[in-house]
Amino acid sequence: MSEKTLDLGSQALIVARLAENVTEQQLGNVTPCPEYAVHHILGHLGGLAVAFRDAGRKDLGATTDTSPQASVPDIAPGWRETLPQALDELAEAWRDPDAWTGMTRAGGVTLPGAVGGAVAADELVVHGWDLARATGQEYEPEPAALQATYGFLAAAAAEPGASRGLFGPVVSVPDDAPLLDRVIGLSGRDPHWKA
Helix, strand or coil: CCHHHCCCHHHHHHHHHHHHCCCHHHCCCECCCCCCEHHHHHHHHHHHHHHHHHHHHCCCCHHHHCCCCCCCCCCCCCHHHHHHHHHHHHHHHCCCHHHHCCEEEECCEEEEHHHHHHHHHHHHHHHHHHHHHHHCCCCCCCHHHHHHHHHHHHHHHHCCCCCCCCCCCCCCCCCCCCHHHHHHHHCCCCCCCCC
16 A cells, blocks of 8 residues: 555544543653653644644645644643544545645645655654553554555655654664564654653
8 A cells, every 4th residue: 555545544543542541640651752741642642633634635724834843732621532533534634635645734844745644644653652652552553554654764764864863863673673663763762662
């Protein structure tokens, strides 16, 4: 399956189920993102779901123009209802073949639609792992989304001067490690991280 035909629905549903299983007591847990607790990861997922939904729809504006570094994300009241809805809407937006063509914008960055879809897959796969690790849940990402994420991160890491990686220094992982571990290493995280 190519990125141009990638359906993000299964991966979005996996992330929604992980979020659904988070208890109130786990909201303050540390995560693999040093500056984020679980409630921050959930807030980030909510914001990126809306931003990438709108990027897929080419509905550009405040939601697609705001840098993720603009503020520390957090959950809002009603997040248990709004997060799964936003994740579902994100997946639906990227089912439209037009989402993968032309140009769009997310996080204040203008990029080709196909790259936007790959970034959306990456965000769902990597932050799904963050959430699962921080809350002690089993995690098996959707295979096509995992493969697309690997392709995206590996290409970014191969760019000249990209030793730092997109999200932090790449963590060395053996070539024969499971694909998820290699993806997590490329994302700048230690695949053996535990809370």
